[in-house]
Amino acid sequence: MKKKLFSILLVIAMVFTLSACGGGGGNNEPASNEPSDQPAASGENLKVGVSMPTQSLQRWNQDGSNMKQQLEAQGYEVDLQYAGDNDIPTQVAQLENMISTGCQVLVIAAIDGTSLTNVVDSAKDAGIAVIAYDRLIMNTDGVAYYATFDNTLVGRMQGEYIRDTLDLDNTSGPYNLEMFTGSPDDNNIVFFFGGALEVLQPYIDSGKLVVPSGQTERDQCAIQSWSSEIAQSRMENLIAAQGYGPNGTKLDAVLCSNDSTAQGVTTALKNAGYTADNFPIITGQDCDKPSVINMKQGTQSMSVFKDTRTLAARVVLMVDSILKGTEPELNDTETYDNGTGVIPSFLCDPVVGTIDNYKELLIDSGYYTEADVTPEE
Numbered sequence: 444m445k446k447k448l449f450s451i452l453l454v455i456a457m458v459f460t461l462s463a464c465g466g467g468g469g470n471n472e473p474a475s476n477e478p479s480d481q482p483a484a485s486g487e488n489l490k491v492g493v494s495m496p497t498q499s500l501q502r503w504n505q506d507g508s509n510m511k512q513q514l515e516a517q518g519y520e521v522d523l524q525y526a527g528d529n530d531i532p533t534q535v536a537q538l539e540n541m542i543s544t545g546c547q548v549l550v551i552a553a554i555d556g557t558s559l560t561n562v563v564d565s566a567k568d569a570g571i572a573v574i575a576y577d578r579l580i581m582n583t584d585g586v587a588y589y590a591t592f593d594n595t596l597v598g599r600m601q602g603e604y605i606r607d608t609l610d611l612d613n614t615s616g617p618y619n620l621e622m623f624t625g626s627p628d629d630n631n632i633v634f635f636f637g638g639a640l641e642v643l644q645p646y647i648d649s650g651k652l653v654v655p656s657g658q659t660e661r662d663q664c665a666i667q668s669w670s671s672e673i674a675q676s677r678m679e680n681l682i683a684a685q686g687y688g689p690n691g692t693k694l695d696a697v698l699c700s701n702d703s704t705a706q707g708v709t710t711a712l713k714n715a716g717y718t719a720d721n722f723p724i725i726t727g728q729d730c731d732k733p734s735v736i737n738m739k740q741g742t743q744s745m746s747v748f749k750d751t752r753t754l755a756a757r758v759v760l761m762v763d764s765i766l767k768g769t770e771p772e773l774n775d776t777e778t779y780d781n782g783t784g785v786i787p788s789f790l791c792d793p794v795v796g797t798i799d800n801y802k803e804l805l806i807d808s809g810y811y812t813e814a815d816v817t818p819e820e
């Protein structure tokens with residue numbers, strides 16, 4: 444109880460400190476996806492904990508370093524931690540440490556959305572606001588806000604790409620499809636897989652798209668920890684069971700919810716003899732460097748670009764609003780129920796990335812250099 448009172452007093456004191464030093468007051472952000480007008484530096488003496496799931500996947504390194512850089516630019520002290528390689532006890536321990544060392548806000552990209560309930564409850568008891576970053580944290584009312592991309596739209600974009608590339612509305616098919624999604628403990632796959640099936644299910648129902656393995660349930664298509672190796676081995680099993688190959692059973696498309704799973708599937712297909720000339724359609728997400736290289740080499744068809752700079756900037760605005768005691772800008776208060784009610788959210792816009800627009804999207808925007816996505820000789 445005493446602890447709670449202390450935390451409340453602390454937050455009030457912080458709000459006063461902020462207004463006293465003119466902390467970037469009154470910045471009415473336009474309802475835009477790209478925060479253009481960053482708050483003036485305002486975070487002196489305030490510490491923000493940023494908890495990322497792993498360093499083994501490129502995107503989380505970028506998320507972490509963007510968050511740190513942008514928060515520090517606003518004057519916040521930042522405690523950035525990566526939880527080993529998706530190690531849940533490490534993530535919990537790091538969060539407990541952030542709570543006990545005086546972080547005022549926690550920004551968390553959960554490894555397993557259901558395993559942080561207790562630690563987020565403790566943060567709430569200590570008066571610390573929690574922002575769920577990219578992945579929703581389930582079953583606790585300690586999550587104040589959720590910042591992510593429109594995850595259903597990500598899935599729809601992948602489904603639409605397959606629909607349009609196979610020209611499903613104007614050709615008779617049938618076409619063979621297999622499907623891969625991500626980790627069963629990541630709430631995002633409900634939306635990625637669901638969004639893709641919103642588009643593809645009618646064609647599966649009509650028989651224009653056939654899934655020869657019969658594996659169409661989300662659980663059957665899920666890949667633990669979004670692992671490339673597990674995706675590769677599932678694809679190898681499908682190849683063996685269905686006889687897929689350039690001279691075998693025709694495989695027209697593989698829906699992959701993200702790039703790490705797409706890369707595993709691609710390796711299995713290359714090993715089975717597919718080349719750029721006959722490669723099935725492969726979808727992805729993140730525009731990871733290896734996947735951009737695969738797009739250039741004709742072994743991945745598309746990815747969905749989620750600019751981690753935009754998400755980080757959005758979260759910095761949220762942190763700033765919380766610490767000023769104002770309501771952050773939100774654009775979705777209906778979609779993301781974490782089991783305790785809908786968590787008010789801001790959804791950033793994903794964009795389809797292909798070989799035709801990668802230069803504009805990724806190089807001209809300064810996200811990568813051309814050298815970053817040039818295959819080694």
Ligand code: BGC
Binds near residue numbers: 500625631701
């Ligand atoms: C993220 C994706 C990412 C995947 C694997 C998902 O929660 O939204 O961008 O590819 O996790 O890390």
